[in-house]
Amino acid sequence: MTMLTRRIPSQQQLYDRSPRWLQRLLVNAEALRREWFRRSGNYQKLVRAYDPAFYRQSRVEQEAFQIDRLNQLLTAARCHVPHYRANLPDITIRTMGDLQRLPILEKADIRRAPLAVVSEQASRRSLWARKTSGSTGTPLTFYLDREATRHHQAAADAMLAYYSCRFGERRARFSGAYVTPYEQTEPPFWIYVDYYRQFQCSAYHLAPQFYSHYLRALRDARVSYGTGYPTSWHLLATYLIESGAQAPRLRAIITDSEGISLEQQAVVERAFGCPVYQTYGTGEIGQVVWQCPHKRYHVLTRAVILEIVDDQGRQVMPGETGEIIATSLGGFNTPLIRYRTGDLATLAADDCACGWHSPSWLAIEGRVDDRVHTPDGRWIRVGGHVIKGAVGVAESQVAQVAPDQVVIRVVPDVNFDPAAMEAVAAAAHRYLGSAMQVSWEQVERLPRTRSGKLRHVVREYV
């Protein structure tokens, strides 16, 4: 068996050795496979069911829908899903507060037995084994069935349409999808996927010497809107403003997988001359939080229940920050009930002026494990606030390079002010404690992970 796997080149090796035309055929074949899960069968009907008009209903009406759907989900899960049969108490949920009587599903539970959270009634053929890179460095394999995948897709596509961007129009996407070998040093770092009219760009290869190449390719691709990693769009936006280069004409940019600050978001809007909407989601739960024109993050209550809890697992008060716990309401065969995401958000205290009554968040604060380990044994969370006082910084990363040493790395833009960075480092030193040395350095580029993402906090010692 081992010999066999050694002799047969991996899918990726085959792709790398293929000429461009064959690569394009291969990515389209993969797109066809994915679309069977995402947008076939009852997909159109689901898109109508996820009509965003739902979010204009009163909070009480939206919660009544969620609780009803949740009780159906709990009944199905107790009957057919081994993990929940063993762990869910036999109770009926009457209020959102009752959710706390249900156990939390940890990533470790899924890692231990991925099929134990799959319904015995699910057909094996309909299961899609998905992987997350896991920012803790521990990848996770989980299953979503075709029905759950379509619910995710329909909820997101209904929101896209709400922002006048339709699936089926030409669009550009920056993400970690594999486009060219990691070692490749010359463009093209993009490929057109005809099947879903997507101009797929590699976030991993986006280095300063190639910004103008990417922009030219985007202009030539004549795309209507952009999607994917906001940090990639932001790098190009900074370059556009500095160089005066011509921006591709886009109707909107709808980002996912990562977050950027509202200040960075404003830079992207200015450079590309179109609105930017950030979204939050994970592979496991779908793209379930969307910014509105008021820059609030609204929960798609039709698709998911998201609780924000403190360290003790209690739901936080409005205005407070806590961890996101997710319960997917679409599809009963691969249920995630009270799933701990590891991500942090701040709950808004009042209703948003946009007219939606779904719960909204003021900010998504990164990950629970964006932390620095101090010499006196504390784990201190390092969020965007650390870099707040910086002037003229395009992007930044906090690297713990030794048990008692932190370096703040910054990519400067034209307005960069080194004196402000001195103040930032001094403030971080006070925040992290006197035993921690804090310095800063200017870099041309911050490295991306293999999936093309920018990590805000890294630990670089053993």
Ligand SMILES: [Zn+2]
């Ligand atoms: Zn709003």
